Amino acid sequence: MSFTGILLPQLRKDTYMNVNERMESWIASIGGISLFLGALTTTFIMSRFGRRKVNLLCTIIMVVGWLSIILAPDINTILFGRFTQGIALGISSLSASILIGEYCSPKYRGGFLTKVSLTISIGSLISHTLGSFLSWRSTAAICLGITFIDLILIYISPESPMFLATRGKYNECKKVFHWLRGLKENEELEAMMNAEISRKETAKPPKTKQFANKISDMIVTMKDPQFFKPLFVMLHLDIVNIWSGGMMMDVYANRIYQKLMGNDTDVASTIITVDCVKIVASLCAVFIHTKFKRRSMLILLVSLNVITYFLIAGSCFLMDKGVILFKNPLIGFLFVNFHAIISAVGAVPLANILAGEILPLRYKAIESMISILFLSVNVTIKMKTLPYLFSYIGLSGAYCFYGLILAYGMIVATVIMPETKGKSLQEIRIEPHIS
Incomplete structure (x- = not known):
């Protein structure tokens, strides 16, 4: 998603590509649509062929996406490349947290799952820094080289011990x-x-079932607390993840930063600075989520995220109404960085951590697929509607709306979610999710 943040500003200046606001919203949101297709494929091949092969497939698809963008003669090919990358993102968003959760000791699992957010922050910094000095094609070429390195690392990695046990x-x-x-x-x-x-x-030997019996089994599964309670929590953690604001700041940085700090803001330098801040915050998150309980951190950090939304919305509203007669770049800069810190330490890593912990092995494939479907819908809605919200209700209205959605997701998740820190995946699965 961070590549879109440097792609869109350069495409606006490219008269040959002829990109308008509608096309910008499609470039930003199309990955969310294809994200589900990747997840849908993953649920079947991950259970049958293993986690490692799924990650290899994901990386190969990402290579195809980067090649399409690098060689793109028109905007439709760029859309195809972003669509293809969305498929890869859907695969990795499901398989990565599962693999890390199965690889790691309960003692270190939180820290390693938090490093998913850290690597995303590092990737954003690399992409934004390169995009500030190079063309979008050159930036994509370097990202392709990094993807080849990923392919080698995945190839030499072992299969998950849990998958080997199931076989x-x-x-x-x-x-x-x-x-x-x-x-x-x-x-x-x-x-x-x-x-x-x-x-x-x-296990009973498989036998051919009538359609009515399959429907009956499906209803029984849906009534199982070990199915619907973890899934319900995960869906609300998806809300917390997507609506916390990290992805929005990556893709629409120009609009947000200029609104908060003024039209004369050096957006490229601000983006790089914020990316560096997010990396430091993600490093701190590794320590925080290794030491402290998940539920407590979810309540504290996401609450701060909600408050930040409302503070930014309030200041923008007062500026729009003329109560605040000038924009203070320093205050805007502090708002942007605090929002980035809270998102990088709280909502994003916690969603990744808990995705690898709370879903029971018996239902992990189907629940992961449903979770990614819901995630992709949220990504698409947010990225597609955001420019229109900014145009019709302003940044203040959009941020108030996002703050309310984020507060809802946090409240529901924390009421239902069990504490998972320091527990093995077996212990988490056999506990009731609501007493």
Whole structure:
């Protein structure tokens, strides 16, 4: 998404491409539409072929997307490239948190899942910095080179021990588990393998079912608290993630920064500064989410995010009404950076962490697919409507609206969500999500 932030300003100046506001909104939002297609594919191939092969597929698709953008002769090819990258994003948004959650010790899982947000922040900084000095095609070419490095790293990585256990490859499962975590967590390894052995022993042989029986089984599944309660929490964490504002600041930085700091603002320098701040914040998040409980941090940090939305909305409203007669670039700069810090420390990493923790293995594939569908709908709606909201109700109205949505998602998620810090995935799954 951060590449869009440097792509759109350059396309506006390109008379050959002839990009208008409607086309800009499509470039920004089309990845959200294709994101679901990637997730839909992932649920089937991840269960059948494993996490590692899914990540390899994701990276290959991303390569195709970058090549399409680099070689694009017209705007339609750029849209195809962004659409293709959305598919890859849908795959990785589902598989990455699951793989990290299965790789890591409960002691370090929060920190490693938080590093997903850190790497996103680093990627944003690289993309924005390159885009400030190079053309969008040259920036895309360098991003393609980084994607090839990702492909090599994924190729030499092992398969998830949990997936190996589901395939009955217990010796290989032990070998990978010990390689990843050492010999100190054999209790979790034994619990994981015993649970899988027990599941296979009690599983009934597959048989052909009538359509009515399949519908009946589906209804029973949907009534299972271990299905709908984690899913309900995850959907509201998706709301917290998307509506916290991080993605919005990446894509529409020009409009937001000029509104808050004035039309004379050096947007390129501000974007790079904010990206550096987000990296520092993401590093702090690794420590914070390793040490402190998830629910407490969700309440504290997302509440600060909501307050920041309302403060920015209030200041913009007063400026629009003439109560504040001048724009103070320093105050606007502080608002922008505080918003970036709170989003990078709170909503975004917590959503990634909990996505890898709260979904039970039995329903993980289908629940992950539903979650990504909901996520993609939110991304598309937000990115498609944002320029129109800015035009019709202003930044103050848009930020008030986003603050209310974010507050709703946080309240519902924290009321229902169990504490997961320091617990194995087995322990989290067998606990009731609401007593």
